[in-house]
Amino acid sequence: MKRDAEAIAERIEPSADLRQRVVALLRDTGHMQRQLFRRRIRDIPLAPGEGRVLLYLGGKQGCTQTQLADLLDIQPITLTRQIDRLEQSGWVVRTPSADDRRVRLLYLTPEGKTVARRVLKIARTLDDEITAELDEATLSQLEVGLESMHAVLTRMK
Numbered sequence: 001m002k003r004d005a006e007a008i009a010e011r012i013e014p015s016a017d018l019r020q021r022v023v024a025l026l027r028d029t030g031h032m033q034r035q036l037f038r039r040r041i042r043d044i045p046l047a048p049g050e051g052r053v054l055l056y057l058g059g060k061q062g063c064t065q066t067q068l069a070d071l072l073d074i075q076p077i078t079l080t081r082q083i084d085r086l087e088q089s090g091w092v093v094r095t096p097s098a099d100d101r102r103v104r105l106l107y108l109t110p111e112g113k114t115v116a117r118r119v120l121k122i123a124r125t126l127d128d129e130i131t132a133e134l135d136e137a138t139l140s141q142l143e144v145g146l147e148s149m150h151a152v153l154t155r156m157k
Contacts (some may be wrong), residue, residue, distance in 0.1 A: 033130060040122050043113060045089065049074070053082050054091065054108065054116040055123070064097075072088045091115055091132075 016024070041051055056071055057063070063071075069079040083106065086092040086133035091112030108116060132141060 033126065038128055041119060041127065044118060046115075046119075047082065047085060049078075049084060051119040051123075053079065054112060054119055057106055057108055058093065058113065058116040058120075063108050064105060068106060074087050079098055086112065111150065133156065 036099075038048065044051070048055075052072065054066070057068060060068060060071065064075060064113040065083060067077055072079065083092055083094070087094060091109055093107050093109055094104040095107060097105050134142070
């Protein structure tokens with residue numbers, strides 16, 4: 001992990017202004033977090049992005065693929081491929097809608113719920129480790145700043 005931190009420091013130009021350095025740190029921190037998360041879920045046979053699908057679906061049981069794709073902010077065809085693999089693994093089931101037979105609703109199977117809980121536990125443990133050295137005041141300030149940046153990005157969509 002230290003090598004990653006040193007590589008980030010080298011990529012972020014010291015002469016860059018504070019805003020550029022903050023955005024570069026956000027980008028690199030997110031990248032490092034995703035790499036570490038993928039390493040930690042390596043023993044769970046998931047393709048990239050499928051853990052996220054399981055987590056979101058766990059909170060939105062009975063949604064359509066279109067709704068889930070919107071929620072995940074990914075292309076429907078990408079989600080279709082992910083759902084196909086998760087269904088083949090026995091973790092997701094597509095059920096016809098009672099209201100519209102053209103529509104399929106998505107549900108986690110009992111085994112899918114177990115896998116989603118494992119993924120969630122790994123994610124929460126990683127979150128705790130990442131933020132362990134930050135006190136409550138720092139976390140609160142960071143939250144305010146990130147919420148503001150999130151709002152700007154949402155408006156720019």
